Amino acid sequence: MRWRTALGVVAVLVGLAAAGGLVDVGLPALFVPLVGVVAVLIAAGAVRDSLSADDRPVLPEPERRHAASVPGDEFDTLLDSASLHGRIGGASDRDAIRDRLEQVAVDVLTRYDGDTPERARQRLAAGTWTDDPLAAAFFGEGVDPSTSVIDRVRFAATSDSAFRQQAAHAIAELDRHVAGGR
Amino acid sequence: MSLPLTHRNEGRQGMVAAGLALAGVGVLTGRPGLLLASTVPVVLAAHARAATFPSPDLAVERAVSTTTPDREEAVEVTVTVTNEGASTAPDLRFIDGVPTALTVADGTPRHATALRPGESTSFSYAVTAERGHHTFDPLYVVAHDTSGGAARHSEVAVETELECVPPIPPAATLPLRPSAAGITGETVTPEGGAGVAFHTIREYRRGDPLNRIDWHRAARTGDLSTVEYQRERSATVVVVLDAREEGYVASDEHDRTVLERSVEAAGAVYEGRRLVGDRVGVATLSPADCWLAPGTGSGHRARVRSLLATHEALHPLPSDDPFFGVISLSRLRRRLPSDAQVVFCSPLVDDYAARTARRLDAASHPVTVVSPDPTVGTTTGQRLARVERSLRCSTLREAGIPVVDWGDETFQSTVANAVRRWSA
Known part of the structure; x- marks a missing residue:
């Protein structure tokens, strides 16, 4: 840093002396465009530095209040990422969600509908536990939810998926079951 | 940094x-x-x-309108900064260290100015007081030189503290569980004595209180006899608060956490049991240790009030320290007096909470769960959380553990309704 400053000062002094005719610096004609090119290159480097490096200290934000966690928000994030098209590990995430929801559904049906766990599992598989075809399709293998054309287009075009729609319906249906028995 | x-x-x-x-x-x-x-x-x-880095010599004072505010009271904070150095500070920017659990209600805790030597500036803003003991962080100062190219970031420590200790809420008469000795709380003992329920009639002995002499019998037979009532014994109750990270959930991320409701419930239960003469203690399941042995008297009540307001384990924001469930639970069990009942205040948003209630109950400390409900049904995940919490409540009830599910009503009327349902 220091030697660069010294070099700059010497260059400027020599330049001024040469302009005043005190000294004669014999430089090749090529030197002038070379200085121009170097200047442009350093300018480009400075632009790059100012774009990339951001080492500004992090200032405190006293107005920002601590954000509390809301029960269930974690599951929403999980469902969002598991529903994305073509995500690596998406299938196993979806399986994990399906298993977790099936356990909850069995608990709800045994507790609020008086089923045995086996009977609850059968009803879930057959899709007879609810009138909502989308909710039924979430647990039932052979249950056809008859997705509308609009939904098919939406699922194909956005990150929304049939899995997510059915999971939402199944959970809403379980919530209704529980609300009835509360 | x-x-x-x-x-x-x-x-x-x-x-x-x-x-x-x-x-x-x-x-x-x-x-x-x-x-x-x-x-x-x-x-x-x-x-x-x-440019050279400026190094201003600043003296900072912070004044608050009150150091012991009520809950939700607006506290005016005034910060005065004086340049005590010999040179002018051309560009000073301040950010005051508002305690993390408090919100700025009015004005801004930021200020920017230039100060000549000996000159002062002051700025003020208001914060809304919350339950707890709050310490202000140092004032953050960014000093720039005249060109604005060089800055020095520093902190000036000024000790300022606020302490907000809400009163103990009105009593909620939460009944206790029947125990081997009969109904506790207004607990009966096999011996006769003073009380309400009839026990036996015995021969008059000198010194028996007049109001316990059976005057009908005296008129009929001419002999004095004394009525003995079932003597009541106070129960021992420990209110346990769930102050783990899971005890700090909220219905909305900008809402107060459900711990505030747990604390309110704990206070109301304490007051209710204290009024019927029980010995009541307070404990938490939290990263920080918190235990107040069961006791009675006004000194104990003041300790409970201060503990519920300002104990580190019940800070309005969750701690970053890890929580060791097994260790905490076994420490709690060691401390619980053998005849103690437990009132467990928890939102029941995870299985650990429900498991803890069942473990304590199985360890012959009859448990009653008081559960402020933080669940809302806005998103799919929140609906699932509500379903799972309902399942936990019914599993506990099936295991014989009463659960007071506290929704939008006041805690006192929720308890009254629950008691009516239980006795129906």
Whole structure:
């Protein structure tokens, strides 16, 4: 840093002396465009530095209040990422969600509908536990939810998926079951 | 990031770039005008480059309108900064260290000014008081030099504390569980004595209170006899608060956490049991240890009030320290008096909470769960959380553990309704 400053000062002094005719610096004609090119290159480097490096200290934000966690928000994030098209590990995430929801559904049906766990599992598989075809399709293998054309287009075009729609319906249906028995 | 630190404003890189680009193009195309124009940004950048880091000598005072505010009271905070150095501070920016659990209600805790030697400036803002003991962080100061190119970030510590201790809420008469000795709380003992329920009639002995002499019998037979009532014994109750991270959930991320409702419930249950003569203690399941042994009397009540308001384990924001469930639970069990009942205040948003209630119950400490409900049904995940919490409540009820599910009503009327349902 220091030697660069010294070099700059010497260059400027020599330049001024040469302009005043005190000294004669014999430089090749090529030197002038070379200085121009170097200047442009350093300018480009400075632009790059100012774009990339951001080492500004992090200032405190006293107005920002601590954000509390809301029960269930974690599951929403999980469902969002598991529903994305073509995500690596998406299938196993979806399986994990399906298993977790099936356990909850069995608990709800045994507790609020008086089923045995086996009977609850059968009803879930057959899709007879609810009138909502989308909710039924979430647990039932052979249950056809008859997705509308609009939904098919939406699922194909956005990150929304049939899995997510059915999971939402199944959970809403379980919530209704529980609300009835509360 | 450790303070103080110095920082150069890299925004000046753009000026360097512009200057050099103008000069370069001017040289290459042979236009002296461009070269001349380039001197302006180059000189400015050189000025910024040559800047030295200022080191202002500041004295800071912070005054608050009250150090013991009520809950939700607006507390006016006034910060006064004086330049005690010999040189002018051309550009000072302040950010006050508002305690993390408090919100700025009015004004702003930021200020920017220039100060000549000996000159002062002050700025003020208001915060809304919350339950707890709050310590202000140091004032954060960013001092720039005249060019704005060099800055020194530092902190000036000023000790300011606020303590908000809400009163113990009105009593909620939560009944206790029947125990081997009968109904506790208004607990009966096999011996006769003073009380309400009839026990036996025995021969009068000198010194028996007049109001316990059976005057009908005396009129009939001429002999004095004394009525014995079932003597009541106080129960021992420990209110346990769930202050793990899961005890700090909220219905909305900007709402107060459900711990505030747990604390309110704990206070109301304490007051209710205290009024019927029980010995009541307080404990938490939390990263920080908190235990107040069961006791009675006004001194104990004051300790409960202060503990519920300001104990570190019940800070309005969750702690970052890890929580060791097994260790905490076994420590709690060691401390619980053998005949103690437990009132467990928990939102029941995870299985650990429900498991803890069942473990304590199985360890012959009859448990009653008081559960403020933090669940809302807005999103799919929140609906699932509500279903799972309902399942936990019914599993506990099936295991014989009463659960007071506290929704939107006041806690006192929720308890009254629950008691009516249980006795129906």
